[in-house]
Amino acid sequence: MKTKIVLLSVLIGLTTVGSDCINQGFEVAINLDQINGTYVINPGPNPSYSGSVTVDPTTLYDQNYNLTGASIYGIDVSTAGANLGNCSGTVRVNGILLLTYNGAWTAFNTPQSILTSPLITRNQAGITELINAVLQGRMITLSSSGTVTTTPVPSGCSVTVSAYVQAYGTP
Amino acid sequence: MKRLQQIIRFGSPMYLAATFLLAIGSARSQSDLERTLMQYSANDVKGYIQPIADLFGANMNAGYYHSAAIPVAGFHLGIDIVGMGALVSDDQKTYAANAPVGFNPATFQTATVFGGKGTVATDASTGFTYRGSDGIINASIFPLAVPQVSIGYFYGTVVTARFITTPSFSNDKFPKTTLWALGARHGISQYLPGAPLDIAAGVFYSSFTVGDIIDFTGLSIGAQASKSFAVLNLYGGVAWEKSTMNLKYTPSNSATPAVNIDLDGDNAFRITVGAGLALGFFNIFADANIGSITNFSGGIGLGF
Numbered sequence: 001m002k003t004k005i006v007l008l009s010v011l012i013g014l015t016t017v018g019s020d021c022i023n024q025g026f027e028v029a030i031n032l033d034q035i036n037g038t039y040v041i042n043p044g045p046n047p048s049y050s051g052s053v054t055v056d057p058t059t060l061y062d063q064n065y066n067l068t069g070a071s072i073y074g075i076d077v078s079t080a081g082a083n084l085g086n087c088s089g090t091v092r093v094n095g096i097l098l099l100t101y102n103g104a105w106t107a108f109n110t111p112q113s114i115l116t117s118p119l120i121t122r123n124q125a126g127i128t129e130l131i132n133a134v135l136q137g138r139m140i141t142l143s144s145s146g147t148v149t150t151t152p153v154p155s156g157c158s159v160t161v162s163a164y165v166q167a168y169g170t171p
Numbered sequence: 172m173k174r175l176q177q178i179i180r181f182g183s184p185m186y187l188a189a190t191f192l193l194a195i196g197s198a199r200s201q202s203d204l205e206r207t208l209m210q211y212s213a214n215d216v217k218g219y220i221q222p223i224a225d226l227f228g229a230n231m232n233a234g235y236y237h238s239a240a241i242p243v244a245g246f247h248l249g250i251d252i253v254g255m256g257a258l259v260s261d262d263q264k265t266y267a268a269n270a271p272v273g274f275n276p277a278t279f280q281t282a283t284v285f286g287g288k289g290t291v292a293t294d295a296s297t298g299f300t301y302r303g304s305d306g307i308i309n310a311s312i313f314p315l316a317v318p319q320v321s322i323g324y325f326y327g328t329v330v331t332a333r334f335i336t337t338p339s340f341s342n343d344k345f346p347k348t349t350l351w352a353l354g355a356r357h358g359i360s361q362y363l364p365g366a367p368l369d370i371a372a373g374v375f376y377s378s379f380t381v382g383d384i385i386d387f388t389g390l391s392i393g394a395q396a397s398k399s400f401a402v403l404n405l406y407g408g409v410a411w412e413k414s415t416m417n418l419k420y421t422p423s424n425s426a427t428p429a430v431n432i433d434l435d436g437d438n439a440f441r442i443t444v445g446a447g448l449a450l451g452f453f454n455i456f457a458d459a460n461i462g463s464i465t466n467f468s469g470g471i472g473l474g475f
Contacts, residue, residue: 021308021309021310022307022308022309023287023305023306023307023308023309026203026304026305026306026307027288027289027304027305028203028206028207028210028304028305029210029289029301029302029303029304030210030423031210031423031424031427032424033424033425033426034426061423062206062209062423064206065206071299071300071301071302072299073271073274073294073299073300073301074271074272074273074299113272113273114297115271115273115274115275115294115296115297115299116273116296122297164271166301166302168302171203171206171207
């Protein structure tokens with residue numbers, strides 16, 4: 001019996017050490033799957049293009065988390081296909097201007113980052129809308145329209161916009 | 172309270188230690204820890220989780236002995252509950268995390284798994300922000316407790332084993348954990364007649380698996396010495412050791428490559444100094460372990 005009392009005392013002591021060991025309400029930084037929109041430029045004489053992609057943000061992260069915040073940490077614009085001269089266009093999120101881009105097609109063959117590229121101009125209202133849509137679980141429609149300067153457009157040309165969003169949440 | 176009542180009712184060292192592990196080691200934190208880790212890429216997870224590799228590795232290799240007296244022959248059975256605690260230092264609570272490519276600054280200081288709130292990096296040119304996860308574990312000592320059985324003596328050798336497994340439950344919210352260790356020590360004193368101290372040497376291997384993504388392994392090779400004064404036993408030793416934490420998982424972000432990395436524990440060498448009291452079949456012991464990681468171990472046991 002005495003042994004059991006000693007064992008129990010040690011156990012209680014050890015358990016006390018651990019009882020406060022979890023930070024209650026800790027938040028985890030969640031890197032969502034990137035939100036991609038690829039806009040194909042139709043082959044032919046038309047230099048204009050447009051399109052939209054709709055994404056459910058709740059499919060981009062582990063639903064075991066309750067989101068408490070979100071931020072955007074990058075947006076890239078890139079081109080693929082033959083050189084089409086210059087390209088310029090706009091990107092909207094749920095109809096709100098997110099950014100504009102303008103530059104040599106070949107420059108965009110290497111993805112241009114909103115963080116560092118002078119070829120992209122961001123619009124804060126669109127940034128805010130994208131964050132709010134993720135936080136509120138609203139559908140995100142990413143649309144783009146623009147023009148190129150070289151025609152006819154061969155097949156296989158496209159513009160891709162990729163948005164990188166981080167959320168924070170409690171498990 | 173219900174768990175405590177069960178502990179009282181069962182009262183066995185195995186059950187006590189298993190419950191202890193379950194209560195503080197895995198019940199809530201591991202499931203959350205696993206999910207948190209899965210937000211990280213291989214490069215980014217290292218700084219966040221490295222302190223666990225260091226501290227748990229040091230704990231795994233502690234508490235294997237509390238005497239170097241190993242007779243050449245005779246029957247010995249010892250059952251111990253060994254508790255270990257590694258000190259969490261301030262520099263293990265933050266690390267330099269990578270900010271996203273293109274951010275200025277490129278790195279920022281934020282919480283490890285033992286830290287507080289994650290901090291926010293703000294890009295100088297755009298004002299975009301990126302933050303680190305909060306720490307999960309708030310403790311100045313990182314503990315572990317295990318049951319340990321020693322059986323001897325075979326030609327001056329004693330074999331020591333540890334084993335605990337806890338099943339998954341609550342629809343796998345709490346993952347299965349398995350810890351085992353096996354080692355042997357050989358008495359050197361038998362070859363040194365008249366030696367003023369009991370001397371032994373030993374080797375131990377250990378493994379701890381948490382759910383599907385975390386595996387620890389540990390190896391310790393060392394020499395021990397002890398001297399008894401009536402019921403008091405003073406002991407100590409030196410050991411070379413190695414511990415490795417393997418992380419293997421598929422990150423939640425589908426664009427991030429699968430992670431399969433080994434993180435080595437910081438401790439490679441330790442000096443142990445300890446004392447014990449032998450009261451008939453009952454004994455109690457405690458020691459300090461000095462190395463890159465400072466940790467303490469102690470426990471109670473029954474042996475004859």
